[in-house]
Amino acid sequence: xxxxxxxxxxxxxxxxxxxxxxxxxxxxxxxxxxxxxxxxxxxxxxxxxxxxxxxxxxxxxxxxxxxxxxxxxxxxxxxxxxxxxxxxxxxxxxxxxxxxxxxxxxxxxxxxxxxxxxxxxxxxxxxxxxxxxxxxxxxxxxxxxxxxxxxxxxxxxxxxxxxxxxxxxxxxxxxxxxxxxxxxxxxxxxxxxxxxxxxxxxxxxxxxxxxxxxxxxxxxxxxxxxxxxxxxxxxxxxxxxxxxxxxxxxxxxxxxxxxxxxxxxxxxxxxxxxxxxxxxxxxxxxxxxxxxxxxxxxxxxxxxxxxxxxxxxxxx
Amino acid sequence: xxxxxxxxxxxxxxxxxxxxxxxxxxxxxxxxxxxxxxxxxxxxxxxxxxxxxxxxxxxxxxxxxxxxxxxxxxxxxxxxxxxxxxxxxxxxxxxxxxxxxxxxxxxxxxxxxxxxxxxxxxxxxxxxxxxxxxxxxxxxxxxxxxxxxxxxxxxxxxxxxxxxxxxxxxxxxxxxxxxxxxxxxxxxxxxxxxxxxxxxxxxxxxxxxxxxxxxxxxxxxxxxxxxxxxxxxxxxxxxxxxxxxxxxxxxxxxxxxxxxxxxxxxxxxxxxxxxxxxxxxxxxxxxxxxxxxxxxxxxxxxxxx
Numbered sequence: 001x002x003x004x005x006x007x008x009x010x011x012x013x014x015x016x017x018x019x020x021x022x023x024x025x026x027x028x029x030x031x032x033x034x035x036x037x038x039x040x041x042x043x044x045x046x047x048x049x050x051x052x053x054x055x056x057x058x059x060x061x062x063x064x065x066x067x068x069x070x071x072x073x074x075x076x077x078x079x080x081x082x083x084x085x086x087x088x089x090x091x092x093x094x095x096x097x098x099x100x101x102x103x104x105x106x107x108x109x110x111x112x113x114x115x116x117x118x119x120x121x122x123x124x125x126x127x128x129x130x131x132x133x134x135x136x137x138x139x140x141x142x143x144x145x146x147x148x149x150x151x152x153x154x155x156x157x158x159x160x161x162x163x164x165x166x167x168x169x170x171x172x173x174x175x176x177x178x179x180x181x182x183x184x185x186x187x188x189x190x191x192x193x194x195x196x197x198x199x200x201x202x203x204x205x206x207x208x209x210x211x212x213x214x215x216x217x218x219x220x221x222x223x224x225x226x227x228x229x230x231x232x233x234x235x236x237x238x239x240x241x242x243x244x245x246x247x248x249x250x251x252x253x254x255x256x257x258x259x260x261x262x263x264x265x266x267x268x269x270x271x272x273x274x275x276x277x278x279x280x281x282x283x284x285x286x287x288x289x290x291x292x293x294x295x296x297x298x299x300x301x302x303x304x305x306x307x308x309x310x311x312x313x314x315x316x
Numbered sequence: 317x318x319x320x321x322x323x324x325x326x327x328x329x330x331x332x333x334x335x336x337x338x339x340x341x342x343x344x345x346x347x348x349x350x351x352x353x354x355x356x357x358x359x360x361x362x363x364x365x366x367x368x369x370x371x372x373x374x375x376x377x378x379x380x381x382x383x384x385x386x387x388x389x390x391x392x393x394x395x396x397x398x399x400x401x402x403x404x405x406x407x408x409x410x411x412x413x414x415x416x417x418x419x420x421x422x423x424x425x426x427x428x429x430x431x432x433x434x435x436x437x438x439x440x441x442x443x444x445x446x447x448x449x450x451x452x453x454x455x456x457x458x459x460x461x462x463x464x465x466x467x468x469x470x471x472x473x474x475x476x477x478x479x480x481x482x483x484x485x486x487x488x489x490x491x492x493x494x495x496x497x498x499x500x501x502x503x504x505x506x507x508x509x510x511x512x513x514x515x516x517x518x519x520x521x522x523x524x525x526x527x528x529x530x531x532x533x534x535x536x537x538x539x540x541x542x543x544x545x546x547x548x549x550x551x552x553x554x555x556x557x558x559x560x561x562x563x564x565x566x567x568x569x570x571x572x573x574x575x576x577x578x579x580x581x582x583x584x585x586x587x588x589x590x591x592x593x594x595x596x597x598x599x600x601x602x603x604x605x606x607x608x609x610x611x612x613x614x615x616x617x618x619x620x621x
Contacts, residue, residue, distance in 0.1 A: 109502055189439035233439075
């Protein structure tokens with residue numbers, strides 16, 4: 001599968017440095033909010049000319065930011081059957097809201113966009129989840145809290161995206177209960193139980209890739225590499241070769257996955273402490289040797305966010 | 317509406333609702349089903365927004381085949397949770413699909429074949445738990461390979477007894493124009509044994525024939541046509557009215573407990589005789605505020621020769 005190689009140019013920003021402009025929802029005291037930092041991180045997972053399964057809320061803003069800054073050629077797909085290249089003129093609550101259909105390039109059936117996904121043409125899909133585990137499996141079906149099983153709404157299109165998109169990016173709150181060692185229910189498969197469970201040779205490869213992971217340049221601008229593509233567990237299930245979890249963007253940092261399919265901490269957000277991240281993760285989370293600080297949103301990215309979401313509805 | 321539901325939706329039937337996802341959800345039909353006290357239904361649909369939650373809370377439902385049940389803009393569906401967690405007001409059986417596998421199940425039903433294959437759900441607990449998703453080894457080599465036999469998932473066809481579809485306009489024979497958010501409506505109409513169409517507007521057959529590409533449901537598949545302006549509220553209908561976001565948020569607050577839901581239902585469903593009274597309860601100000609502010613007509617297509 002061809003993938004555009006022109007990764008977005010990220011200017012060098014010192015962690016914690018204030019960026020230009022002012023926002024009213026400055027929860028970090030840096031000139032931007034945590035939500036805006038996560039939106040910028042999501043935007044940078046999108047490369048120019050990529051096809052993106054967009055989703056709602058922060059990822060949708062991230063897609064629009066990417067389109068207006070480093071990825072003007074990115075195409076947005078919505079699982080209701082909509083393809084559009086321009087942002088809707090009003091804030092959306094659901095992807096089927098009338099402003100998302102007016103001015104769309106294509107309004108078809110759900111199968112039309114799912115066909116593109118199954119063919120392997122979708123480069124990146126964004127998902128939320130109630131829980132994400134050590135190997136990037138997602139749960140949005142059941143949660144166990146205080147001995148009681150809580151029924152959640154279910155997959156929607158999440159399982160399809162996690163199975164079939166080239167790269168899956170998850171956004172969620174960084175809380176211990178939401179980052180368990182193993183999810184209670186695999187709604188959307190990541191790397192299963194990891195490759196060591198399938199093939200013990202996977203471990204040594206995995207450790208090397210993990211140690212090298214911190215060497216990628218430029219904060220959150222690492223190229224999602226092809227290292228995910230041959231996870232033994234996913235292949236054993238019959239999932240497409242070029243697919244799988246790529247990043248988990250939390251409220252404290254960004255996790256990526258090593259060659260054995262296990263998550264490691266690749267960057268921490270400005271102001272977040274590593275100890276706090278580890279204490280709020282439900283498994284012994286490994287840390288990249290060259291841990292990065294998540295790049296702060298650039299002035300141009302914040303300007304787009306303020307234009308699309310002037311009240312800070314999604315990013316407060 | 318009363319006659320259409322009484323005739324085509326008996327207790328125990330499988331009913332497809334919400335084919336167009338968050339748009340054009342047939343709330344008026346669902347509320348009529350609740351008022352008529354129809355029971356033991358199997359609900360089918362990809363996502364349902366809050367309509368499935370309401371029908372579950374009202375005790376109409378025995379089974380749900382869906383990818384997602386809740387309140388899209390507010391989160392969980394409390395009635396769904398009570399039924400799943402505590403068996404209240406009655407226990408329901410849930411078959412969890414993904415959106416794609418639900419679409420494929422209906423497509424298989426529409427094509428008249430027993431199943432269709434996919435790679436989706438491999439490695440998931442959906443495949444593990446849903447008896448209508450079954451792993452098999454392909455009899456043909458993988459695309460682009462000489463002999464590599466792959467695992468696939470067979471998605472069993474679904475043939476609902478009745479699909480209730482809300483549309484923008486149709487003629488008196490049920491030939492229906494739908495535009496905007498199609499979701500799985502086209503396959504739902506063909507997979508179902510019976511179709512009930514609920515329309516914002518009834519137009520002459522010549523309007524339908526002027527733009528036949530927009531006819532997504534041919535009338536000979538339709539058993540009943542109901543003219544019901546506002547019948548999809550609080551979900552939107554492209555070109556007719558917007559989504560009533562506040563109503564979804566209010567429902568979320570007003571269905572937290574079983575008692576809350578009973579009060580909500582007494583006000584909005586059993587407390588009104590039909591959709592006309594519901595619209596009156598909603599009030600002209602709210603209805604007007606949801607109306608189209610700026611029309612955006614498509615360019616006409618020339619069918620001349």
